[in-house]
Amino acid sequence: MSVQSLTLSQVKQLAIKKEAYIYYIFLFVLLFFAALLQDTAFLTVSNFMNIVKQTAPLTIMAVGLTFALAVGHIDLSIGSVVALSALVGALLLQHTGIPLAVLGALLVGVTVGLINGLLIERLQVSSLLITLGTMGVITGIARQLTNLESVPIINQSFTFMFGAGSVFNIPVLLIWTLVISLAAYLVLNKLSAGRHLLAVGGNPNAARAMGIKVTRVRLYALLASSTAAALAGLLYAGRLHGARYTLGEADLLTVIAAVAIGGTSLFGGRACIVGAILGSWLMGMINNGLILSGFSTNEQMIARGIILIIAVAIGVKEYRNG
């Protein structure tokens, strides 16, 4: 019955037009803080570089999560993958070189993605429950692995490549962000793989009827999500010169919010990579602006909530007027 599709689609129609609204929100928040923080360091290149560098792991996670959401899955395990991959990478660096350490860390992501995907698709159960389960398991493993000890990294090339380095004055963290985002953008918007992802998220039965291997596509999406999280783990490790079991712990809700505000549907079928990136920068900018504005922690929390609400509201206003 097309009411059903109209239902979803009318809602989505509203939302699709909203894809553009992240630009307005971003601009609004930027101008807001620029006005509020005129005589501070807010409007400086180094502060913006700072925000971009700080949010690099978040951005990569957001880009990865976009894939999972595109097919209609949620992946709650990404935060725990960040910690485990960082720890594995840091531990391997004590014994081997960068290539193996990076491989090992990424393998954490691939393995978790596979496990998530196989469980969800084989058992045909809720991605929320399964990834909640794997999140617990992985967090436990990460805590057990070094018994809550931090693992330092002294390999200078590693911390250069994944953290503090710059190439031609461009911070590597920015390069990582841009390369991964560009790749994701092309896959989603220019390749047939992206079409299939969105088709599976938009109407899995129709996609299946057209011969798309729905199960496999969903599996790839979950792989993308957790492999991106593993890379984010390496970036955290590079920045912090070490790994800790708490890494990534607090990122989950921020990442989901960033992706959602960027125009990706939480129910599948609609995805926007540029939105995810701007969304995560937005979160970074709000944090930074609020800290600079000298609010107390409590006031910051209140203000962050209000800004989020106003931002969402503005996005919609924009749509209604246009």
Place this chain on the structure above:
Amino acid sequence: MSVQSLTLSQVKQLAIKKEAYIYYIFLFVLLFFAALLQDTAFLTVSNFMNIVKQTAPLTIMAVGLTFALAVGHIDLSIGSVVALSALVGALLLQHTGIPLAVLGALLVGVTVGLINGLLIERLQVSSLLITLGTMGVITGIARQLTNLESVPIINQSFTFMFGAGSVFNIPVLLIWTLVISLAAYLVLNKLSAGRHLLAVGGNPNAARAMGIKVTRVRLYALLASSTAAALAGLLYAGRLHGARYTLGEADLLTVIAAVAIGGTSLFGGRACIVGAILGSWLMGMINNGLILSGFSTNEQMIARGIILIIAVAIGVKEYRNG
């Protein structure tokens, strides 16, 4: 196009039969721990009373959240409402009697529900983003309200009514759980209001076409969700003889998992109150069993994740064979 609805519905069909699976999961986990913990206190009435009392606030939150999920909304603000309502209740108890304090606390829930609902429905935006925003605001207010101080409650009647008391040997916390659950069960399954909730969640456009006031129904659902959270706050305050800004903070994911494992769809249109209750008891039982079995914290995390995954898997197996 009915592919769309078949899509959703075939998925849902699978899931609806699964409603029953929470019973099997519950039984499985129970037997598992009973076997593992033969010579401990696990299989005693007092231990089960213990679990039920511990999870009472969670159960009430789960029942409330079921309403929000039934109409297709998520409510992330419930954890923060718990804290604020408990604090408001505890503060009022210092100046007035129980009726006003309870009223004040519940009013916190009603107000937040109204704000959430009006913002979401007026602006037609994602409940996830809006309630993430209000969550921040309310947490900030709760922290600010007493400047992070705990507020003790010395009113014995209050702690009796909302915490430690028993009537005819039945703990009040159990009574609260049963009364609220029964009411919710009747509303969802026996009254026209419940039909309308599920219709709105199942296909909002069809519901609207049939003259159901979709916006209003969704608003009521959000009201139910946050008012239940406010009541949970009172139960926490009664149990803990005081209130603190961190109450409820850690409950959100547990509550969502409990509701989902109980057979309520996260996308609207399908709700199961009995499932929500058993789901939250299940969470309590897993915690209790793991502590009694003497695992370390890390091992507990891993085990909890694995049990969750196996439980979900078993539920589905049951469905496939049946």
Place this chain on the structure above:
Amino acid sequence: LNLDNLHDAEKSANVVLSAKQIQQLKAKKLTAALAWHGSSTWVSAVTNGAKQAFEELGIKVVAITDAQFDPAKQVADLENISAMNPDIILSLSVDSTSTKATYAQTISNGAKLVLLSNPIEGFVHGKDYAGIVTDDMFGMGKAAAELTSDALENNGKLGIIFHDANYFITNNRDQAFREAIQQYPHISVISEKGFVKEHETSNIAAAMVLQNPDLQAIYVSWDSAAEGVIEALRSLDRPDIKVITHDLGVNNLLDMATDGNLYATVADRPFDIGATMAKIGAGAILNKPAAPVTIVPFDKVTKHNIATVWQHAFKTSLPKLLNQALTQ
């Protein structure tokens, strides 16, 4: 009971059990449970100390819980623990108001309670609890101020990043630091910001430095929070800013050993805290009275004494990488 003045507190070194008492305890086949507030390497070290001491006394540890800083979870933990009827409970209360009734319930079953740092209002020493073991929070805060003054050579601009949550130990240490640092007329605190979760400190430090480029040192509440601060300073290329904190962590000690941003830290002795708690709890079974408050000493840590202090604190050998860095 007032913890503000720890001068008359018992020293942990004086808590000892005689050979005869040990024999008596071994014969009793006792059990113990540990109900902690959270998890960290620090808590693990306390657990290790307690476990080792209990083992020497033939006491079995039947449960260890982690309340994740949630009083409701701690109450549930204590309820679950009391289903096992342990003889001794060692605990750090997340929130004294919330947990009081449950502690009372638990000890009414006969368990001996030993508290870590956080007192329970209204509890009577010797009746409700056997004793409190604590580190010298005020001494530590003061020591951190002294180290800060050393770092700045008694003259300079300081930033403070404090724990903005209601948590007994960190609040007291931060407050003691604040008060002590005011005694140095040439050190000015030009920025003070709070954090709730450890991961926030990186953003906060970066913002603080961008806003106050003339900053020379930062005090931050504890080690893992300091990791973010040091990361931000590295990222902003400010090796000149010194960091002073509390507790020991490998990552930051490595930074200190390689002349990074971390100038000094103040370390207590978690292993001894655990061992002392265990002994007080066991003693209480034999009705051996303990002081209301027992304090465990602390050490000021700079580059040259890392190895010794590590040994004091954790009773384990120095991690390999750290050892390498120090002996280079």
Place this chain on the structure above:
Amino acid sequence: MARTALDQTALELTNIAKSFGGVHALKDVSFKINKGEVVGLLGDNGAGKSTLVKCISGIHSPDKGDIIVNGETVKISSPEDARDAGIETVFQDLAMIPEFDIVQNLFLNREIKHKNPILRWLGWLDTKAMTRRARKSLNRLNTRIPSYKEKIHNLSGGQRQAIAIARAVNWGADIVIMDEPTAALGVEQSAQVNELIKVISSQGVAVLLISHNMQHVKDTCDRAVVLYQGTSVADVCVNDVTKEDLVSLITGATSVAA
């Protein structure tokens, strides 16, 4: 078949217009239906028929124009308004809740409440009574249904359509609108619907029927209104025209002043 004799206008539309962004789905539509009259609304795919139906039944609000029911201009800004004005609709997309069963869908927002006044006030459902009445009203349509407890999404296309029709004619409305009601129906069931239309119109109900099947239009309707690209281009008595005339009006080959 000239049942227009009653000659009291049940529904009148004047100059209705509706656009979606750049798409002008309705430009200028005017016509009226008398009580007891069956009017066919014809038009090519995309001519705007369903959009017009949605405007009358409160799903969309028209950008321009008036809707006059029983002589009074009404503002229909929601489906409740339409219902209050005595209009029931079978939508082209059927407006069903896929995971509700047949009875639940039939009585959606028209539930029968318990007889006990207190329970009734609470909205307590009388499931038995609803099942009983559902059986009765579906029997009229001669539909083969596996079970009244079957969920809508397990039904065949035709079974769903039969339920949507039963729902609309069940409520004693003054005006019933049907958007391609027989599109998915079998031969026998279609005939049954045509019969039903005759029965309700003979009781004074005004029926607006959308169909692409000229034979059905000829068989059932008194008059036919033709939409062409969003404008009502013809309003004819079906006895005065041939099927071929209608087709050429629909495709825009000829036109008659509306």
Place this chain on the structure above:
Amino acid sequence: MARTALDQTALELTNIAKSFGGVHALKDVSFKINKGEVVGLLGDNGAGKSTLVKCISGIHSPDKGDIIVNGETVKISSPEDARDAGIETVFQDLAMIPEFDIVQNLFLNREIKHKNPILRWLGWLDTKAMTRRARKSLNRLNTRIPSYKEKIHNLSGGQRQAIAIARAVNWGADIVIMDEPTAALGVEQSAQVNELIKVISSQGVAVLLISHNMQHVKDTCDRAVVLYQGTSVADVCVNDVTKEDLVSLITGATSVAA
């Protein structure tokens, strides 16, 4: 119209059965279609037509029975298998992605890739080529479409159906199955579809057409197979029977050995 002359069996079904829980949607269905032949699949609402279509096109797997394509028994356990066997289908529910636009839906899982072999290997889409071909294939159906960039959910029922048909006939399949393809179509568009069916069948494509419209069946089909409550009860040459005969077969009033 006896194009059965080619007389090579394109598709043969033997004793197909399929149940859903207690509902026996198909009990025993057998028939064959030759190359270039158009076979009508008739039956009452709920007779099992759509279920049969889903079995052939890999959505459901039959509980029993064989599907034989070009003389070989094939196992069709997924839509890919069906497609590999040369079968394309217009589903009753159209199988569209509502938020994709027309071109995206037309080329779903049949995307035209970039000419550059490396980009091609990556799966890079050639959007221009797809838009061009979409225009061509929709023009054949004479459909009025607001814009090729329009999302499916903004289209009228008939517009959607036209796109589903265009998609199925576009891929040079050996067998095309259409489940009520003209149900929502206007008069002219229906005629166009009938024309199209004739064109592809004259090229040797076997067509299985489901319809409730006897006129269309008479006009387009060579043979008709009738399902009655899940069993194939008749297999007749349409020229040998009247519309009334067909209707009585459908309603179970008479029966012919299959």
